Amino acid sequence: MASEQDDFGPPRDEREVAAVIDILMHSYAMTPEDCAGWKQRQDLGNLRLLREQGQVAATLGLLRMGQWYGGRSVPVIGVGGVGVHPVFRGRGTATRLMTNLLREVRAEGAPLSILYPATQPLYRRAGYELAGGRYEIRVPMGALDLGERGLRLRAIEDSDEAAIAACYTRLARHREGWLDRGAFSWNRVRNPRTEKVHGFLVEGDAGVEGYVYLARRPLKDLKFELALTDVMATTPVAARRLLRFLGDHHSLGTEAVWYGGPDEPLLLLLREQDYSVRLYMHWMARVLDVAAALEARGWPHGGRGVLHLEVEDDLFPENQGRYVLEVADGTARVTRGGEGRLRLHVRQLATLYTGFASAQSLRAMGLVQGDDATLEVAQRLFHGPAPSMRDMF
Numbered sequence: 379m380a381s382e383q384d385d386f387g388p389p390r391d392e393r394e395v396a397a398v399i400d401i402l403m404h405s406y407a408m409t410p411e412d413c414a415g416w417k418q419r420q421d422l423g424n425l426r427l428l429r430e431q432g433q434v435a436a437t438l439g440l441l442r443m444g445q446w447y448g449g450r451s452v453p454v455i456g457v458g459g460v461g462v463h464p465v466f467r468g469r470g471t472a473t474r475l476m477t478n479l480l481r482e483v484r485a486e487g488a489p490l491s492i493l494y495p496a497t498q499p500l501y502r503r504a505g506y507e508l509a510g511g512r513y514e515i516r517v518p519m520g521a522l523d524l525g526e527r528g529l530r531l532r533a534i535e536d537s538d539e540a541a542i543a544a545c546y547t548r549l550a551r552h553r554e555g556w557l558d559r560g561a562f563s564w565n566r567v568r569n570p571r572t573e574k575v576h577g578f579l580v581e582g583d584a585g586v587e588g589y590v591y592l593a594r595r596p597l598k599d600l601k602f603e604l605a606l607t608d609v610m611a612t613t614p615v616a617a618r619r620l621l622r623f624l625g626d627h628h629s630l631g632t633e634a635v636w637y638g639g640p641d642e643p644l645l646l647l648l649r650e651q652d653y654s655v656r657l658y659m660h661w662m663a664r665v666l667d668v669a670a671a672l673e674a675r676g677w678p679h680g681g682r683g684v685l686h687l688e689v690e691d692d693l694f695p696e697n698q699g700r701y702v703l704e705v706a707d708g709t710a711r712v713t714r715g716g717e718g719r720l721r722l723h724v725r726q727l728a729t730l731y732t733g734f735a736s737a738q739s740l741r742a743m744g745l746v747q748g749d750d751a752t753l754e755v756a757q758r759l760f761h762g763p764a765p766s767m768r769d770m771f
């Protein structure tokens with residue numbers, strides 16, 4: 379756990395940035411070239427270091443962005459690039475690094491944090507729990523021999539970026555857990571580390587109706603797979619135009635591959651199930667501020683209910699205790715007190731909050747306690763489509 383004496387904060391000088399790079403090389407097998415690229419892209423002010431015995435022992439990068447829940451963008455702190463120098467491992471260094479970060483961002487008012495875990499026990503100790511999935515979607519080119527060429531399709535230019543972002547948001551805001559992207563995430567779509575990406579959009583009378591960013595990933599004998607860093611269609615004609623466009627790569631293209639949820643809309647238009655949707659990784663979430671997180675998200679319109687919660691949180695005593703959650707007309711009001719009828723750790727609140735598992739499933743696994751009537755209210759309020767994410771960070 380974090381203590382008052384921990385020496386934690388952003389890098390102080392170039393020597394500490396070099397120490398971070400050294401940790402990343404040990405942690406992620408990064409080459410010197412990878413590190414040079416990383417240093418160029420990284421906002422050094424978003425790095426956090428934990429020093430032990432005067433040396434940089436551990437590092438992480440934080441990312442301020444939003445995540446859509448119930449149609450509203452909840453501010454989230456994404457955490458990535460967690461690494462501990464090998465000589466400092468196995469004695470709680472990463473745990474202290476994480477708890478220091480969580481204290482800092484909670485004090486700033488962040489309601490929620492998310493990350494992709496390479497290991498779960500570390501993040502569970504810090505209060506994170508499973509909250510959604512990122513899936514790899516693979517479609518053979520033969521399955522894309524459909525659609526039409528009705529709408530105009532053209533290369534994306536820099537001046538299209540705002541219209542593209544608006545097109546993304548029209549759909550992403552209805553996908554539970556999808557990112558309300560900032561500059562970092564858009565940069566990963568348009569300029570990923572190792573591939574050259576080309577963007578194309580489809581236009582109708584009302585402007586941009588869909589778009590795709592793709593790279594051609596070479597295979598043997600001139601063949602390639604199409605790696606889509608993003609693809610969105612907000613109208614049926616745009617969806618059919620994009621499918622046709624992808625299919626037009628069939629002579630040398632083998633498959634199109636992209637990431638998203640298990641409920642990828644474009645798959646609804648395919649003839650057969652000759653595609654695959656495979657779990658890439660479950661991501662985890664941490665509710666930093668119980669009341670703020672519950673009030674920040676959107677709720678199903680027409681859904682009404684009152685839920686009495688009792689939350690346990692060993693890191694933030696401020697979160698501990700009873701709450702009454704009242705949901706009506708798409709918003710929530712949270713007050714302290716009540717009867718504490720649904721009893722759960724803050725970790726399970728994250729799982730429930732995103733809709734990753736139902737209150738009944740959690741109770742069946744012994745992870746929450748409550749009577750049937752209480753669980754039914756929780757189920758009604760939190761139930762929704764499976765939370766997912768396209769972006770990696």
Ligand SMILES: CC(C)(COP(=O)(O)OP(=O)(O)OC[C@H]1O[C@@H](n2cnc3c(N)ncnc32)[C@H](O)[C@@H]1OP(=O)(O)O)[C@@H](O)C(=O)NCCC(=O)NCCS
Nearest residue numbers: 405460461462467468469470471472473494495496499500
């Ligand atoms: C994963 C990684 C960050 C863990 O760093 P670490 O400092 O060894 O982590 P911790 O010491 O906090 O926890 C590791 C183990 O030490 C144990 N430990 C030993 N002494 C401890 C103490 N005083 N306090 C807490 N844990 C302690 C813990 O039980 C823990 O075991 P568990 O995770 O199996 O439950 C580190 O191995 C690393 O940098 N790996 C490569 C990069 C990577 O995978 N990063 C994560 C990306 S999401």
